Amino acid sequence: MAEEKYELITRNLQETLGGDIIKAILAEGKTPKGYWGTACTGRPHIGYFVPLTKVADFLQADAEMTIYLADIHAFLDNMKAPLELVGHRTKYYKFILLNVFKSLGIPTSKLKFALGSDHQLTKEFNMDNYRLCATVTEHDAKKAGAEVVKQVDSALLSGLLYPGLQALDEQYLGVDFQFGGVDQRKIFTFAELYLPRLGYKKRAHLMNEMVPGLAGGKMSSSDPNSKIDFLDAPEVVRKKIKAAFCEEGNVAENGILAFVKTVLIPVSELRLENARKGGSLLEPTGDLKPFATDDAPEGTVFTIERDEKFGGSTHYASYDDLKNDFAEKKLHPLDLKTAVTNAINRLLDPIRKAFAEDEEAQQIEKLAYPVPEKKQKKPKVYHPPPPGKGRNAQAPADGAVPDAAASHAAAEEAKQQPAGSA
Template sequence: MDIEKRIELITREPIEEVITQEDLRKLLQTKDKPWAYDGFEPSGLLHLGSGILRAIKIQDLLDAKLGFILWIADWFAWINNKMGGDLNLIQKAGEYMIEGWKACGVDTKKLKVLWTSDAADDKEYWKGVLEVAKQTTIQRTIRAGTIMGREEKEMLYDAQIFYPCMQAYDPFYFNADILQLGMDQRKVMVLSREIAPKLKRTPPVICAHHLLIGLQGAEAGRMTADVKMSKSVPKGTIYIHDSKKEIEEKINSAFCPEKVVEGNPLLEIWRYIVFRKFDSRTIERPQKFGGNLELQSYGELENIYKEGKLHPMDLKKGTIEALDEILAPARKHFEKGKAKELYEIVKRAEITR
């Protein structure tokens, strides 16, 4: 596979920002199989963004002949007081997440699944973390602390200072060449690049992905991390094991103004998920309203909706049918065995921000 095709696959949506294109090209020219990674705090149920969209992008990277690391950041969730700060419960949630990614189509045999708790047993890991801390000011670390989903003013206790330093060092610990995390993690990804020369390491390439908007929508120009789909806002989130009835209730209540494209969560679902899972899709509607609508691309859907040729209720019905079909394998995966047991444990747990 030539470099241009590999770059196309790596930077394909939902990738939103690459730092830098030149560094990415050089990496592919000099290393046969670079490694990318994404890290997750085990802190609740997987949704469209953390489950389905994550699986879609991982497949792009595997198709581009990259290695991929899923970093189960259990100690990060513990520091961040997720799930009531119960480390054992957090680790059960990590096991659930692995089952969830399998249910969404990730072949875990083709990538590495690593745990922060394993790295925590290695003194070399902590040596690297402290080296980052020695090279970073407290104020710089506090600014990066927003990656925890908290404002700077919420950085109140000492353990929180470790979090950005740990994450900034992580890619160097397991030799990741590409940081393929969400846009909400941008500050610490930039810190990793800045700190790399001081650690005598090559700055990793950033390929930051878009954050799927929650069903509450986003105001025009306000496409920020606080409106992303999140397990802490259940009514604004489609979980990977939601029933068709649950999908219907949530989608029918979703923000979806007529002719409005920007900040419309349903159009986001079609752009980043539906048209990545299907080459074409039909939205059924009564003949008196124009009959069934055959769609070949997201661009076609966006233009039709913007022009008012598709009513929000018809878009909602089409979204419900598409998601029900996409999530059917995940629902089935969690009906029995270990997957069901882990799902029940996480579902019953306290979800804390």
Template structure:
């Protein structure tokens, strides 16, 4: 797989593909980052962007992971002490998932976001950003979007400026980050910074078919036990023949098939024996045609996900 194909696979949107191609073909090593708000368990929705950072790393990018403790504090996720403890836990999870410290730069937001230079830029960007624009940018990620605090309006302005102050070429995030990234692309050049290329990943459906969220409990955590995984997969929303908003199929598309080129669905001989697929598209087609039963799909998903997460469990226990 060539570099561009690797970077663009399983993405929702690239802004812009032409700019990304220019970065890939440049002589200078390009850089990319994701900012993670330390606010709870790392779930498979977060791992979508981790997967993309690993793809970018393989394509030759230098990677930065922002542990956004100040953002979490502004978004009412706890005291600074509480969110910094969660940030340390999150960092260990990311390392266990493959973003090791040898080739990934981990940065705590408070290490630079409280500097006078950064805060002056916050004020400058605030002068050119309307309240409506800030609120629209924050709606998707706000803890309390119905009655937001002023601090939450500062959040997207800071996130835009993180891209500039970290000096990265590419901002990676879920498609729910799009409005914030567009604010960065439009606002940063006015302050003398370059506009970032933006890579957006899809939103992974939760086990109930809705958006995966730690607060809703409909997620798979990276440190779930083997039995937890089996139990969660057994109860996952998965209607026979239905592809849309199917969380089990989503696990195969975004987490399993990128790691396993050949997928085996184990079945008793009396039910036709094992099925083998060399692509996600073939697996989805069989499921849509009702040639693959939901329970067989769920059982296979639990087995593969437990294989993927076993190294994470081991490293987390070792710590």
């Protein structure tokens, strides 16, 4: 039983540090406690499906999970989220994430939410932070945050505090493991090194792989072309997927394939497993069918629907089968994109619906991400040019006196001539 739970906790991860810590807890028949955190800066996007889908495995293994909204971190991270907006954004994140869990069918009753400010503003935490600052070198702090904190010239001191605060979060949240992307690895090893120096125990660290954005590279909240927002309309999703990089036969840095691997197929597997266990794993909230057609063979986790004149639908029992077909150009990018677009819209439909029906959430979203005011251009005032100047003025002939001077000279000459002279 303990081995099965450990397999659930660690499956599909890119790396596990301190796995023996979790094994020991399970061997004693105890419940491991973990957390996944996010800084509430930009709008959450579908890349969040990757860690949130994995949270379902933790819950299946009876782990107690905390969803940690790092509001203080959001403020410290190079002012990505001004302090006056952080409170609104944490509320927006909570609404979205709860509805993502519902979209996946993950029971939210087994989850709890926590804010960084709940403990990071206490006297005890601040004293521990000072103790940590008296131990950590500038080099180690900067190195730990290199993959997470935005690197700029003349960096703010806040970026150096970021890794230490995250390390101390493990102690103050009372967890046995922290879960995050592999880009968090340096912060995780920082925590393993420095928490024991403060007299606190070392925690395990679980890392999932990073999903490439739609244009290749990291999926980023600050790059609208690299990601799809949870509230993007179906036609916007279709347009973004259509424009995504997905070269025929190329399986490297392919955001479409990566999303199938890390989200769509794990969701399908979870739903198939739920069906086999009589619906005991997931909450019956909406569409809980795998991403396979009704006529697909048993065990299908993903179906590419095609017209019979193009060879008919193809059913895949694993990601490797799909990937191999794509690499061998048996699966065309357009067919893959169509299937992925439909699957993503199925996942997003209940989230969009919940938002459309919740006026409070709509108001929170406006406060969290206000539309920047456009700077009004000052009206141009026309100033006529002086006499003889400007675009339409004629240039004087060679040796001629300019118009204004000539007029003045003619007037003086007229004054000196006697009346009636010609």
